[in-house]
Amino acid sequence: PRVCVVGSGPAGFYTAQHILKHHGGALVDIYEKLPVPFGLVRFGVAPDHPEVKNVTNTFTQTARSGRCGFYGNVTVGRDVTVPELQQAYHAVVLSYGAEDNRVLGIPGENLPGVYSARAFVGWYNGLPENQDLKPDLSCETALILGHGNVALDIARILLSPLQLLRKTDITDSSLAALACSKVKYVWLVGRRGPLQVAFTIKELREMINLPGARAVLDPADFTGLESAVKDASRPRKRLTELMIKTALEKPVKMQAAAARAAAPREWGLKFQRSPQEVLPSADGRRARGVRMAVTRLEGSGDSAKAIPTGDVEELECGLVLSSIGYRSLPLDPAVPFDSQRGVIPNSSGRVEGVPGLYCSGWVKRGPTGVIITTMNDSFDTAQSLLEDLQGGVLDISPSREGFGLVESLLHSRGVRPVSFSDWEKIDAAEVARGKAAGKPREKIVDPAEMLRIIGH
Amino acid sequence: PPPPFPRVNVVFVDREGRQVPVRGRVGDNVLHLAQRHGLELEGACEASLACSTCHVYISEPHLGRLPAPDEREEDLLDQAPLLQENSRLGCQLRLSPALEGARIGLPRLT
Numbered sequence: 001p002r003v004c005v006v007g008s009g010p011a012g013f014y015t016a017q018h019i020l021k022h023h024g025g026a027l028v029d030i031y032e033k034l035p036v037p038f039g040l041v042r043f044g045v046a047p048d049h050p051e052v053k054n055v056t057n058t059f060t061q062t063a064r065s066g067r068c069g070f071y072g073n074v075t076v077g078r079d080v081t082v083p084e085l086q087q088a089y090h091a092v093v094l095s096y097g098a099e100d101n102r103v104l105g106i107p108g109e110n111l112p113g114v115y116s117a118r119a120f121v122g123w124y125n126g127l128p129e130n131q132d133l134k135p136d137l138s139c140e141t142a143l144i145l146g147h148g149n150v151a152l153d154i155a156r157i158l159l160s161p162l163q164l165l166r167k168t169d170i171t172d173s174s175l176a177a178l179a180c181s182k183v184k185y186v187w188l189v190g191r192r193g194p195l196q197v198a199f200t201i202k203e204l205r206e207m208i209n210l211p212g213a214r215a216v217l218d219p220a221d222f223t224g225l226e227s228a229v230k231d232a233s234r235p236r237k238r239l240t241e242l243m244i245k246t247a248l249e250k251p252v253k254m255q256a257a258a259a260r261a262a263a264p265r266e267w268g269l270k271f272q273r274s275p276q277e278v279l280p281s282a283d284g285r286r287a288r289g290v291r292m293a294v295t296r297l298e299g300s301g302d303s304a305k306a307i308p309t310g311d312v313e314e315l316e317c318g319l320v321l322s323s324i325g326y327r328s329l330p331l332d333p334a335v336p337f338d339s340q341r342g343v344i345p346n347s348s349g350r351v352e353g354v355p356g357l358y359c360s361g362w363v364k365r366g367p368t369g370v371i372i373t374t375m376n377d378s379f380d381t382a383q384s385l386l387e388d389l390q391g392g393v394l395d396i397s398p399s400r401e402g403f404g405l406v407e408s409l410l411h412s413r414g415v416r417p418v419s420f421s422d423w424e425k426i427d428a429a430e431v432a433r434g435k436a437a438g439k440p441r442e443k444i445v446d447p448a449e450m451l452r453i454i455g456h
Numbered sequence: 457p458p459p460p461f462p463r464v465n466v467v468f469v470d471r472e473g474r475q476v477p478v479r480g481r482v483g484d485n486v487l488h489l490a491q492r493h494g495l496e497l498e499g500a501c502e503a504s505l506a507c508s509t510c511h512v513y514i515s516e517p518h519l520g521r522l523p524a525p526d527e528r529e530e531d532l533l534d535q536a537p538l539l540q541e542n543s544r545l546g547c548q549l550r551l552s553p554a555l556e557g558a559r560i561g562l563p564r565l566t
């Protein structure tokens with residue numbers, strides 16, 4: 001059986017890996033719109049989290065295995081359609097993730113100085129489409145809207161000592177911009193309370209321990225929470241206890257001025273504040289602050305809702321980062337898409353109403369989760385596909401040409417795919433360039449340059 | 457002469473509940489041992505305490521005999537689906553006589 005996977009991030013690779021492992025005859029081709037593989041592992045995971053990126057080693061083993069093909073620089077939905085892939089393969093798995101972000105939907109959102117977290121992360125991680133972002137880091141205060149791990153990542157990158165960032169695979173140009181950054185104070189602002197934060201303890205601890213930066217948490221935000229989490233799940237309990245401890249910590253015995261000097265940068269969490277409007281500067285040319293609705297909580301736990309109280313508060317800042325979630329986009333008219341939930345309607349990865357079509361990863365379950373979540377989810381989809389193969393639900397009697405058919409379509413459309421060994425040339429070039437600077441790699445951010453390196 | 461590294465017998469229980477008896481050596485890393493014996497235990501971050509894909513369950517009384525997890529392992533366990541009282545990260549465990557007869561279970565995927 002010939003299987004096609006669309007997307008070469010963790011979802012695509014783990015789905016391919018599971019199918020190849022459990023079906024000795026399956027041939028799997030992975031398509032990727034960029035010339036380079038690995039999706040958010042390359043473009044989303046923070047530069048100072050290199051161990052998380054070790055997972056690419058197992059993906060590389062999969063890609064190099066005999067029954068797996070990789071075709072980069074092919075945009076499914078444009079260069080080849082999903083119905084065409086369904087003609088070429090017995091099964092097609094959509095694992096293309098979430099390339100967009102949710103919008104605030106408030107006035108002033110488009111003012112200079114306001115960026116989506118997704119674009120900012122793409123910027124410092126070398127995602128080609130975000131290289132022109134040129135974020136303005138000339139202000140002292142940044143507001144990050146959102147209480148997830150992406151928000152913490154951005155706070156950490158904004159406030160990390162340069163000598164730490166210099167040794168990572170952060171792009172050279174973003175490093176230069178951060179070297180000139182005036183940002184000193186970063187507030188992470190959420191609509192709900194401490195018990196609803198979505199970030200996790202490892203990342204919070206990292207932020208608390210960040211050299212040169214002081215955590216400023218208001219003890220008043222944490223009154224009564226100790227008992228509120230007594231019966232909570234272990235992760236929620238430990239996370240809340242760490243926030244409480246940090247908020248209540250007596251400052252080390254030194255003068256306030258000395259404390260400021262030791263840790264000139266500050267970050268903090270603000271709760272129960274919902275953004276209403278990004279306020280413009282006097283000349284109307286940039287953001288100067290955000291007006292927030294003060295909220296109260298109705299309900300508790302994960303399902304608590306933030307209800308405006310009528311009170312408002314203005315927070316001054318020159319940089320606003322909206323970190324309220326990624327979002328998937330529909331790929332092809334032939335693929336059903338639930339635009340409200342931002343996912344492909346499915347049942348255990350089987351796309352509803354379209355036999356032979358599957359999905360895995362964020363486009364299947366929504367854009368949250370780390371490697372283990374996506375891994376489990378991908379294996380779940382692969383299981384469905386393998387069951388369908390075994391049970392005859394997937395008919396493999398018609399012969400399918402796989403890439404043979406797709407190749408001629410791409411050729412007639414002037415599209416030249418990038419192979420995995422082509423990627424390995426780009427990879428080698430990046431590693432070589434990074435070596436001189438003491439970095440694991442210097443990412444190439446221009447697709448045209450990538451293609452030049454491989455002689456395309 | 458006796459083997460330089462004493463043997464330890466454990467039983468892995470795979471995700472479908474099948475038992476896989478394994479004879480390892482003192483000092484063997486539990487994640488790598490499982491992988492060498494064909495168990496589907498991933499180590500995405502390659503034992504660098506940056507993921508929870510090697511999450512396993514350890515039977516009592518063996519669990520209590522192990523050195524306690526450090527803070528970093530505890531933080532990562534918080535992110536593991538189907539966390540239980542007897543959860544550990546396989547990459548942080550080494551076989552020892554204390555684990556003789558232990559059952560090491562793999563969590564269901566979903």
